[in-house]
Amino acid sequence: xxxxxxxxxxxxxxxxxxxxxxxxxxxxxxxxxxxxxxxxxxxxxxxxxxxxxxxxxxxxxxxxxxxxxxxxxxxxxxxxxxxxxxxxxxxxxxxxxxxxxxxxxxxxxxxxxxxxxxxxxxxxxxxxxxxxxxxxxxxxxxxxxxxxxxxxxxxxxxxxxxxxxxxxxxxxxxxxxxxxxxxxxxxxxxxxxxxxxxxxxxxxxxxxxxxxxxxxxxxxxxxxxxxxxxxxxxxxxxxxxxxxxxxxxxxxxxxxxxxxxxxxxxxxxxxxxxxxxxxxxxxxxxxxxxxxxxxxxxxxxxxxxxxxxxxxxxxxxxxxxxxxxxxxxxxxxxxxxxxxxxxxxxxxxxxx
Amino acid sequence: xxxxxxxxxxxxxxxxxxxxxxxxxxxxxxxxxxxxxxxxxxxxxxxxxxxxxxxxxxxxxxxxxxxxxxxxxxxxxxxxxxxxxxxxxxxxxxxxxxxxxxxxxxxxxxxxxxxxxxxxxxxxxxxxxxxxxxxxxxxxxxxxxxxxxxxxxxxxxxxxxxxxxxxxxxxxxxxxxxxxxxxxxxxxxxxxxxxxxxxxxxxxxxxxxxxxxxxxxxxxxxxxxxxxxxxxxxxxxxxxxxxxxxxxxxxxxxxxxxxxxxxxxxxxxxxxxxxxxxxxxxxxxxxxxxxxxxxxxxxxxxxxxxxxxxxxxxxxxxxxxxxxxxxxxxxxxxxxxxxxxxxxxxxxxxxx
DNA sequence: CGTTCTAACGTTAGCGATAACGTTAGTGGG
DNA sequence: CCCACTAACGTTATCGCTAACGTTAGAACG
Numbered sequence: 001x002x003x004x005x006x007x008x009x010x011x012x013x014x015x016x017x018x019x020x021x022x023x024x025x026x027x028x029x030x031x032x033x034x035x036x037x038x039x040x041x042x043x044x045x046x047x048x049x050x051x052x053x054x055x056x057x058x059x060x061x062x063x064x065x066x067x068x069x070x071x072x073x074x075x076x077x078x079x080x081x082x083x084x085x086x087x088x089x090x091x092x093x094x095x096x097x098x099x100x101x102x103x104x105x106x107x108x109x110x111x112x113x114x115x116x117x118x119x120x121x122x123x124x125x126x127x128x129x130x131x132x133x134x135x136x137x138x139x140x141x142x143x144x145x146x147x148x149x150x151x152x153x154x155x156x157x158x159x160x161x162x163x164x165x166x167x168x169x170x171x172x173x174x175x176x177x178x179x180x181x182x183x184x185x186x187x188x189x190x191x192x193x194x195x196x197x198x199x200x201x202x203x204x205x206x207x208x209x210x211x212x213x214x215x216x217x218x219x220x221x222x223x224x225x226x227x228x229x230x231x232x233x234x235x236x237x238x239x240x241x242x243x244x245x246x247x248x249x250x251x252x253x254x255x256x257x258x259x260x261x262x263x264x265x266x267x268x269x270x271x272x273x274x275x276x277x278x279x280x281x282x283x284x285x286x287x288x289x290x291x292x293x294x295x296x297x298x299x300x301x302x303x304x305x306x307x308x309x310x311x312x313x314x315x316x317x318x319x320x321x322x323x324x325x326x327x328x329x330x331x332x333x334x335x336x337x338x339x340x341x342x343x344x345x346x347x348x349x350x351x352x
Numbered sequence: 353x354x355x356x357x358x359x360x361x362x363x364x365x366x367x368x369x370x371x372x373x374x375x376x377x378x379x380x381x382x383x384x385x386x387x388x389x390x391x392x393x394x395x396x397x398x399x400x401x402x403x404x405x406x407x408x409x410x411x412x413x414x415x416x417x418x419x420x421x422x423x424x425x426x427x428x429x430x431x432x433x434x435x436x437x438x439x440x441x442x443x444x445x446x447x448x449x450x451x452x453x454x455x456x457x458x459x460x461x462x463x464x465x466x467x468x469x470x471x472x473x474x475x476x477x478x479x480x481x482x483x484x485x486x487x488x489x490x491x492x493x494x495x496x497x498x499x500x501x502x503x504x505x506x507x508x509x510x511x512x513x514x515x516x517x518x519x520x521x522x523x524x525x526x527x528x529x530x531x532x533x534x535x536x537x538x539x540x541x542x543x544x545x546x547x548x549x550x551x552x553x554x555x556x557x558x559x560x561x562x563x564x565x566x567x568x569x570x571x572x573x574x575x576x577x578x579x580x581x582x583x584x585x586x587x588x589x590x591x592x593x594x595x596x597x598x599x600x601x602x603x604x605x606x607x608x609x610x611x612x613x614x615x616x617x618x619x620x621x622x623x624x625x626x627x628x629x630x631x632x633x634x635x636x637x638x639x640x641x642x643x644x645x646x647x648x649x650x651x652x653x654x655x656x657x658x659x660x661x662x663x664x665x666x667x668x669x670x671x672x673x674x675x676x677x678x679x680x681x682x683x684x685x686x687x688x689x690x691x692x693x694x695x696x697x698x699x700x701x702x703x704x
Numbered sequence: 705c706g707t708t709c710t711a712a713c714g715t716t717a718g719c720g721a722t723a724a725c726g727t728t729a730g731t732g733g734g
Numbered sequence: 735c736c737c738a739c740t741a742a743c744g745t746t747a748t749c750g751c752t753a754a755c756g757t758t759a760g761a762a763c764g
Contacts (some may be wrong), residue, residue, distance in 0.1 A: 005493065006466060008720055016762045017648035026721065032742060051466035055407040056720035059749045066467075073450075078429050086452045098425075098450040100438045114358060114448060115418075118750095119471060141357065223634050252634055259636045279631065281574050282604055285612045339367060360750055371714045376752065384712060408750035411719045470720095 007048040015048075016041045027052060028062075035202045055106070058118060065094050067305060068120035070112065070187045072101045073126050075221075075249070076277045077292075081299065084298030085124060094121075094307060103126065117142050121306045125149070129189035143308035145301050150191025156308065156317040158300045162274075165290040165323030166199030169244050169272050172288070172325055174203075175333035178242040178270060180210050184219040184229040184254060186246035193221065196246045196274065215240055226253025234261050241334055242270035248277045248289055255283070266332035276326055285329030293321045358401040359455075368393045379404060380414075396497035410471060419470035419657060422464065424480050426454045427573075427601070428629045429644075430464070432500065436650030437476060444658055446473075453480065469494050474657045478503065491702040493553070495636030496662035497565050497653050502543025508660065510652045514544045514626075517642040518596070519625045520622030524640070524677055525594045528553075529686035530622060532562050534592035536571040536581040536602045548598045548626065567592055571602045578602025582609035591687055594622035600629045600641055607635070618684035628678055637681030645673045 013023035025033045026041035026121075027050070033041075044050075050288060054064040059290060067089050071078045086096045097119065099112060113136045116123050122143040127133055137144045139155060140274050146157040168321055173181050185199045186193030197216070204211055216234055217229035230253065233239055245251035251273030255265050273280065276291035300319045365375035370389060378393035379402070383664070385393075386506050396402075406416040415542065425429045436447045459689065465488045469476050474495040479485055488641060489496045490506060510558045525533050536543030556563055566588055569573075569581035575604045578597050585591055597603035603625030607617050614623050617637060625632065628643035652671045662689040 006469075008539065010720075020720090021722080021745080022743060023745090028722090034742065037742085051463050053411070053720050055410045055470045057406070057722075057747090058407045059411055059751090060720075061749065062722055073425070073431050073435055076428070079425050083425055083452060087493050090454060095464070096452060097471075098452060100435060100448065100450060102439065102442060112401050114449075115406060117358075118405050118407045119449075211396060224632070256634065256636055278575070279634075282608065282631075284608055329711040362750075372750090373752080374713060377713090378751090386712065391714085403752050409752075410717090411721085412750075412752040413719065414752055452723080 001018070003220045007045075007050045008053070010274060012041065012048065012050055016044050016248065025308045038346050047069040049199045054119070062117060063121050067094050067096050067187055067302070068116035069096055069126070070101055070116065070123060070133065070246045071097045071104070071126040073098070074103075077196040077247075077275055078126050078278070078295050079296075080277075081126060083303045084295050085302055088299050088302040092302065094302075094306070098256075101133075113137055113140055118318070122309045124301050129187070132138075136190055145308070146307045147297060147301050148190075149194055150311060151197070151318060152191065153318070156304050158263055158297050158304065158321065159163055159192070160292040160321050161295060162195040163324050165274060165325075166246075167203055168243070168325040169274065169290050170200055170203040170207075172327065172331060173242045173244060173270060173272060174209070176242070176270060176331060178240075179334075180212075180215065180238065180242075181241040182215045182217060182230075182233040182240035182243040184217050184226055184233075184245040186219060186221040186241060186250070190221070192244055200244060200278075219246060219253075221247050221254075223253040224250050226250025226252075227257045230254035230257035231261070231326070234258070234263070240269075242272070242331070245271065245273050248273035248280050251289070251330075252279060252283060252301060255287075265329050268332040268335070271329050280328065283330075288328045288331040289326050291324040293323065293327050296321050353485075355377055359397075359401070359402050360405070364393065364397050364400065364402055366397050396543040405470070408421065408572050408590075415473050415661070416471060417619065418472045419448050420468035420475040421448055421450045421478070422468065422475060422485065423450065423478040424452055424455070426455070427451070428631070429627055429646075430478050431476060432629075432646050433650055436647050437654055440462065440579070440651050441513045444654065446654075446658070453485075462636050463487055463640050465492055476588070476653050476657055479701060480540070485539040496658045496659060497660070499543075499649060499653050500544055501545070503670060504543065508656050510542070510656065510671045511648050512644040512649060513675050514547040515551045517559065517626060517677075518548040518598075519555055519646070520675070520677040521596050521626065521642050522552055522555040523560075524683060525596060526561070527621060527625060528622060529681060530592075530594040531686075532564075532567065532583075532592040532594075534567045534585040534595040536569050536578050536585075536595060536597040536606060537575040538571060538598035538602070540570075542573070545598055545632050562690070571598060571605075573599050573601060575601050575608075578605025579609045580605075582606035585611070585617070586610070591645060592621075594624070595684070598623050600625035600627040600632050600639060603639055603641070603682075604631060604635060607639075618682050622683040622686075624683050630679065632678075635682075638678045640683040641678050643676040645675065648673050 009023050010020050013020040016023060020035055027045055028085050035153045054066060055301050058064045069081055069082055073079055082098055089096045096291060099116060108249050110279055117140055124147060127149060131255055142157045146153045146155045149157050165200045185197050188194050217232045219225035219229040243254055245254050251271050255271055258265055265271055273289040274285050277290045280287040280289050361375050362372050365372040366381060374385055375393050378390045379397055406418060410416045416636050421434055421437055423434055425431055427665050436449055441448045451468060469492055475491060476499060478499045479501060496507045498505045500511050501509050528663045540546050569584045571577035571581040578601060596605055597606050602625050607623055610621055617623055625639050625641040628641045632639040632641050667693055
């Protein structure tokens, strides 16, 4: 499986007839080398296919230009985010290595963080919930940025505006004339899930909607949870006319349940999700939802981390990015023809 | 962001009153240490939260107990596979780090492989197609195992039996009475896509089905490709009565197109996919498909790699794992009531 | 009781790089 | 023409660990 061993910096230096340190300066693009020698060294390095040994680089106290990402890859949400982080990092001439967090965080979380620390210059953490990792990360000796960890994150962090997104979703349904709106919660161990529920409750109070506690069905951000929750909502004496699910996966699950129960979407029941995952447009009818700005989140997280790595204390340590209402086909006016056409964007008078 | 620096092996050794080498042997569970000292050393290491520095370990010629994975995380297929690899690796007390391959493999592929080489003990590659990475991987100084790279892989590899899976899919449709069967290809730069097409063509010939070349529509393993391909099949003077899509994403896309064209699935058109991704059961109707044994593939790949790392030349270098027909709701007998109920599992006489 | 063997250690060197601190040779000012 | 100053190097030590090769002491043996 091998051929020639990869060249080391020492070999490059020897061939170029300079000291190893000069070669180091050249390949790292640092000052203290004349243009002539720099070019010569780089030419030789390129010719021999020299690739810097990051293990050695890190060990000797330098930078590896690798950023570590800790994430649970189970959902398209995190996968897409990770992908985005990767391309932004690459554009900044950094590489990304991903550590895939196990489901249960039973493993001694320390060793993972330590491991990344030994390899990367910084870490972006997309944690499942207030897991043990937060404490260990706090002990890290490299910068850490969290994504979607909520405002309570002890680290500089990036998050989407779940609260306002959820408000927009409810407002949209209200604009369409709905007054009995069901809510399927996310996994409330996640801050984002809690925010969406709080926004829902706030809107309900503010707009004077039915405050029936049974209209809030517990979900878990997953398909099955949404399916079960929708069935519970359907079993209510007076079921809602619209459902707001805390994420797209739950919304898709809810739609499955509705279909099985013989309810048409959106004619009999409007459904709106949250996230705007690819599945939203692959469904029929296509899912109305709230878009999370994944690319922007990735960009912000990487830039924040790179700034920290460079020793710049980023001025804004909590970056909140706006969400956006995406109206597609699963939401529809409650009564097909009353004031005809689109509903007014202002809140209608309370209905109950 | 820091507190105390993590302890080093030297510190552990000093506290335990032994040489660094003895401590090394103890923490690496090697022979040459008395039970008494080993326990003492491990106790101290544990107490101080010692975590071995893998960069140093690798640099000094040792093993890091890290396996590297190169994969494109764009699809649920690869994500799930990676997840599986991670959990199998962890069970064997290895950690996994994932390098997410960019879309276009424009970047000098060498540096990625070299980078992983400097960190990991072995690499599992799930490559998009016959990319430049294969050549670079051949130069690697650590063992490499490929997944789903087809029989032509120059490395020990694991793959699912696409050929027989595709045969089962066609057989299933034929059993249901279909004779005009459309096929939506995958990205034929991938061996698995080519195998599925070849199996389709073989079955067509063998069973004497319509050999119309227009019944083969080019797709790309993605939703949109399946959607477009299905539209092309529908536009045919004599459209098929069933569609076999080379993967689930294409099948879902095809179903979207069928819906939009007013065709009901499965009443007007049967559809079968390939992969058995989570979306298959989240759809309505649920997608009939061919299951790829992802967990088994992950297990096989890791075990193969660990054997190679241990220096054991695995006897079987190409591991072919069986696929399985999963009948759900998108496939239905062509003529609702003729011999009533389920079709016979044996091949009916050729119809054309 | 000397010899040989082996388990249980310790010592030394080096992996591939960088930090920190020399050294040297120009350069400019007075 | 001498001195301070700086750019362009080179030297040395070190990061944390392990391979390879000592060393030592006790066991086994004739």
